[in-house]
Amino acid sequence: MMTMKTPEQDPADTLAPYFAAARAKAPAPSDELMARVMADAAAVQQGRIGAGQPRAGVLARLSAALVPLAPRRPLAGGLGMAGVALCGLWLGFAAPGPLGQVEALLWGSAGPDAELELLLAELTPDFGDLP
């Protein structure tokens, strides 16, 4: 006997096999990723990356984007000379932001990255082509 299926059918029923297939295809972290995560943990613990200083992550990424030869990983690698110079330039021009930006940065919101991209777009015309 034919099963009648109406448009009002609960979407979750028909989607269940897709969700099951997606769960079965779950990616697992590589050893290399876990090593990077643990290296960061050790660096923060040993004070090589400051605890409670999320701004450093943005500066490190700024440096990585501006200095093609600088190592992109680990995230908090040393700043290159060009990165340092441009960061200084940026800090010199940037007006003090509201305290809310600090909280937004801590949570990883779009704000600081958008600010960073605007800066990069101004300083490096081909920023959009960077890997």
Added chain:
Amino acid sequence: MDPLTTSTGAEPDAALLARYARGDAAAARLLAERLAPMVLRFATRMLGGDRAEAEDVTQEAMLRLWRQAPQWQADGAAKPATWVYRVAANLCTDRLRRRARRRHLPLEAAADPPDPGSSAAAQIMDATRAAALEAALASLPERQRQAVILRHIEGLANPEIAQIMDTGVEAVESLLARGKRALQARLAGKRPELGYDDDEDT
């Protein structure tokens, strides 16, 4: 079982984070083994299967957790898993917005249907369905995608999703309903090629 309590009876994530803040390296490993896979799965799905970007998000979300550890004991408000999910969600949003400004992603990324005669056909069909879902998810608005992934793939409860997404439970329910309707519409045309045609007529 609460999916954010990664192993029943084990030391809570917050206790491990406190141990890490006191200098216990072993606690960091345990916490990383619990949380990094979860963040990687979520980020991979949010970013349309881009493994390299998802790994960067995972590393950065975990780094922010390590940095947050000394303050965690005083706060005691959220679970580390919820916190790190939320950070990862925001990092994914940043990347998706950046990506959208650079180029338009193809949304029809589902693989070709497999040959149903092969002995490995069922396995391939599952992979094809997963790819079709991934492509359909990529077409959803970000907030709907987040809610659907967290609820239906990661298995979180709506109140936890509400915390992660910084919204109310009712809003999560609405996002889920709209997201699932959109997915169903998106996948409806692919049912025959994904091996569901037999179900329709029996």
